Amino acid sequence: MATLAEVAQHAGVSASTVSYVLSGKRSISATTRQRVERSIRELGYHPNAGARALASSRSNIIALMVPLRTDMYVPVMMEIAIAVATTARTHGYDVLLLTGEEGPDAVRRVAGSGLADGMILMDVELDDERLPLLRESAQPAVLIGLPADTTGLTCVDLDFKATGALCVEHLAGLGHRDVAVIGEAPAVYERHTGFAERTLDGLRSRARETGLRLLHRPCEGGYDATAVTVARILDERPDTTGFVVQNEAAVEPLLALLRQQGRAVPEDVSVIAVCPEQVAVQASVRLTSVSLPAQEMGRHAVEQLVAKLDGRGGDEVVLLPPELTVRASSGPAPVR
Numbered sequence: 001m002a003t004l005a006e007v008a009q010h011a012g013v014s015a016s017t018v019s020y021v022l023s024g025k026r027s028i029s030a031t032t033r034q035r036v037e038r039s040i041r042e043l044g045y046h047p048n049a050g051a052r053a054l055a056s057s058r059s060n061i062i063a064l065m066v067p068l069r070t071d072m073y074v075p076v077m078m079e080i081a082i083a084v085a086t087t088a089r090t091h092g093y094d095v096l097l098l099t100g101e102e103g104p105d106a107v108r109r110v111a112g113s114g115l116a117d118g119m120i121l122m123d124v125e126l127d128d129e130r131l132p133l134l135r136e137s138a139q140p141a142v143l144i145g146l147p148a149d150t151t152g153l154t155c156v157d158l159d160f161k162a163t164g165a166l167c168v169e170h171l172a173g174l175g176h177r178d179v180a181v182i183g184e185a186p187a188v189y190e191r192h193t194g195f196a197e198r199t200l201d202g203l204r205s206r207a208r209e210t211g212l213r214l215l216h217r218p219c220e221g222g223y224d225a226t227a228v229t230v231a232r233i234l235d236e237r238p239d240t241t242g243f244v245v246q247n248e249a250a251v252e253p254l255l256a257l258l259r260q261q262g263r264a265v266p267e268d269v270s271v272i273a274v275c276p277e278q279v280a281v282q283a284s285v286r287l288t289s290v291s292l293p294a295q296e297m298g299r300h301a302v303e304q305l306v307a308k309l310d311g312r313g314g315d316e317v318v319l320l321p322p323e324l325t326v327r328a329s330s331g332p333a334p335v336r
Helices: 004-011 015-023 030-043 049-056 074-090 104-113 131-136 160-173 186-190 194-210 223-236 248-260 277-282 294-309
Strands: 061-065 094-098 118-121 141-144 155-158 178-182 213-217 242-245 270-275 288-291 317-320
Touching (some): 004 015, 015 030, 104 118, 160 270, 178 194, 178 223, 186 194, 223 248
16 A cells, blocks of 8 residues: 555655645645645555544544434434435545444543544434533534424434324325324334424324324334234224324235225225335335435435534524325225
8 A cells, every 4th residue: 555655756746745735734736736636546545544633633534323223114224324424425524333322422422532523313302312412512413303402403304293294184185084193113202202203293283273083003013013003093993094104114014904804095095104215116005105305314414514514504403395295005085
C-alpha cells in the first residue's frame, strides 16, 4: 500500500503539500492539487483513518442505533440502515451500526468517546429514555421517528397519524362502517413506540369524525396468533367488513384465514396494509397499502445530520406525507 511520502515523491511535491490537499486546511493551487490527486489515484493511496481523524478532529463516522427486537419487522429496519449507509458514503462518512438494546448507555458511550461525529437513532418511543441525554449532549443527532416532545431535536419520519387517517378515509369512502385494526405485537404498544401509537391516533381520530366503528387488537403475528386475533375480532364485531393491518407478519395469515372462512377479498371483506411495497405486491391478494418510505427516511436522516455537522442545519421535524395505493384488496362494503 502506498504511503503519503510515496505520493509526494510521485507528484513532485512535499509531504506537507499532500497533507494539505487531503485535509483542505490550506489553499493549494489548482494545478498542484490536480497533480497530487492524480498521484493518489494512480498509486491507490488511502489515508490512514486514525491519522486523518487526529488531523481533522473528526472520525468521519456516523453511529446508527438500531435496537433489533423480536417484535419488530427487521427487514424494514435493515432497509433504512442500508439507505443510511449508502447515503453516508456519498458524503464521505462510514456507519457504525449499534444493534443492542442499550438505551441511554449507548448514547453516553458514543457521545463521550468521540467514536462518531454524530448519531442517528431509530425505534423511537414517545417518551424515549435516550432523549434527555441526547439533549444534554453537544453531539449532533437525528431521530428516525417522532417522540411526544420534539423540542431541541431533529426528526424525520413518515406521518403515521396521517397514515392512519388515510386508511379510515379510504374505507369510509367505500361505505364500510365496522373496521378492525390488526396491530403490532403488544410489547410495541407497551413501549409506546412512536409509529404504532401515532398510526392508532390517526385511525381513531378520523373514525370518530366519519362515524366509523373501529376496533383495535394487537397481534404477535404468525398464523396461530393471527387466527386467535381474527376470531376474537369477529366474535366481538361480526359485522366487520374492513381490516387495517399494521403488522407484516399477520398479512398473509389474515388472507388465508379469510379464504378458509369463505370470505372473499374484496367482495366480502376489504383489507388495507401499512407495510413495505414488496409485502403488499407479493401477497396472495395484491394489497391496497400505504408503503413505508424506508429509503427516503434513511436518506433524509443522513442529509439532516450532515447539514448539522457542517454547521448548516438547525432543529427540524420532517414528516413525509403518506401515499395510499389502491390495489385488489379493497372495494365497496357488501350490502347486508
